[in-house]
Amino acid sequence: MEDANLLQYSKDNLESLLSMLQEFVELESPSHEDKAVSDRCGQYLFEHFGRLGFSMEKIPQDTCGDHLYGELGKGAKNVLLVGHYDTVFPVGTLNTMPFRRRDKENKIYGPGVLDMKGGIIMAYFAVKALLHLGLFPQHTVGVFFNSDEESGSFSSSSLIVTKARQYRHVLVMEPGGTHLNYVKTSRSGRGTYEVIAKGIAAHSGTNPDKAISPIEEVSRQILRIKEWNDGSEGLSLTPTWIHGGIKGTCMVPEEASFSMDVRAISAELCAEAERRIRTMEPLLPGVKLRVEGGIDKPVMRADSTLFETARAFGKAFGLDLQGIHVGGGSDGNFTAAAGASTLDGLGVTGDLLHNIGEFAYIDHIPPRTALVAKLLLRL
Ligand SMILES: [Zn+2]
Known part of the structure; x- marks a missing residue:
């Protein structure tokens, strides 16, 4: 019943998820171009996650947007959700690459829609589902959103690692890949x-x-x-x-x-x-x-037990998870190398990240959001 409810909630709220994602994508946030611009984007997360009940904290930065950390719930720190709100796209990209939705293609387009604003909004709705359904667990869920991942996380990686070590598990909301079932279990x-x-x-x-x-x-x-x-x-x-x-x-x-x-x-x-x-x-x-x-x-290796757990949970949502290797790195490289139990690529699916054609698949979002909610609930 719990699984069915989580999936139904994710399906029923797909429209509001997409409109929130549009708002978020339309706040541009290149890594190190204009701090004020990036901070406007960060403020969006600060306010929205704050409204969900997270105690949000800004970690001030001089040259990039402020990093954000928040906690929700009581009890042991269980899962930390990690995401970066910066993109590789310079200010003004929206003029040539606006947020677009093409239902016939099952795709949404826009700067960062895949890498990785989509994943952050999925995390938001996964938490919201638990709150709405009265399922929020008896432990603490954390979020860390940094603004400099695309330029190497030079000001955030040690902060993320410090937080990651306080939690039992780290879920990185980076894109999963091109397929409904993909998550990332290793990175070069x-x-x-x-x-x-x-x-x-x-x-x-x-x-x-x-x-x-x-x-x-x-x-x-x-x-x-x-x-x-x-x-x-x-x-x-x-x-x-x-x-x-x-x-x-x-x-x-x-x-x-x-x-x-x-x-x-x-x-x-x-x-x-x-x-x-x-x-x-x-x-x-x-x-x-x-x-x-x-x-x-450093090399990223996901926690294989965590992957198997996610794989087992995924079945209820019609997912048959497969762990893939990619050459590109993420903040999961830092958390995994620091010994934190990490699984990466739990966000949206799609292709052509960092490219003008970057897109995400619409109908993969609900089952994958339900899976994230389930992980927050049962890990
Ligand atoms: Zn990314």
């Missing part, structure tokens, strides 16, 4: 590195033979690094930026550099990538190499 670790090559500068017409070209060194290193990619999803090193010299001059520069994004499926592969990058030897005689950066997101 991520590193960002810059490799700086220093050679000897010289006139490129008069005495090119006197030069030791850092541009050539960097080019060779990039080709060599490509060979370290293992061809599967296990380890990938991808150059993302290259720099060197002054355009239009006849000079071999003294310095050139490149950055790369490193993804590894296991902690062992993260360590292996780190070791290889740190010990890179120059390929041209006379060049000096310097490496900056490091692994900034």
Whole structure:
């Protein structure tokens, strides 16, 4: 009966969920562009979760929107719901990419509709369902909403970890993926590195033979690094930026550099990538190499028992959960690595996140919202 009621509530309230999601999406919130703009978006959550009864607290920030933490209920801290309210879309994106609803396609579109404003509003309705049905559990539910996840959670990750350690479980409301049944049970670790090559500068017409070209060194290193990619999803090193010299001059520069994004499926592969990058030897005689950066997101492994519990609960709502691996990271990487029992990707489903075509599936929302409510109730 409880399951049927949760599902029915989620279905009956889909319209209000979608209109709330529209309001939320229409408050733009790029990670580090305009604090005042982001704070307006955060204020929306602060007020709405406050009205549900959460004791909301703002954690002030200088350059991004204030992070938000709230608690509802009495008793042991049981489940912490985690979500980021920032998006990758700059202010003004709504002009070209407005919130749109296309019932025939079963889709809603808009900046952050999938990643991850949809998941935050799902969390809101999951709690609301429990309150409305008189099912709110005898323990504390927490929420943490940060405003800088898309730029690396540099000001929020340690705060999230501190809170996560106080709770028995962490549910990350990031998008589930492209399928009704998907949740995220593993995420690659991520590193960002810059490799700086220093050679000897010289006139490129008069005495090119006197030069030791850092541009050539960097080019060779990039080709060599490509060979370290293992061809599967296990380890990938991808150059993302290259720099060197002054355009239009006849000079071999003294310095050139490149950055790369490193993804590894296991902690062992993260360590292996780190070791290889740190010990890179120059390929041209006379060049000096310097490496900056490091692994900034550890590998995420969901709590397998928590996943199995969610899978069992999901059946009542017509879900047959499957855990998937993705290369992209989330704040779940931090909470899982800190030892908190974590399950990720419980939010909305859809595709093309971070893209102008970003969308979420409408009819996947009710069963997945009911599942979140059930987890809050029975974990
Ligand atoms: Zn996200």
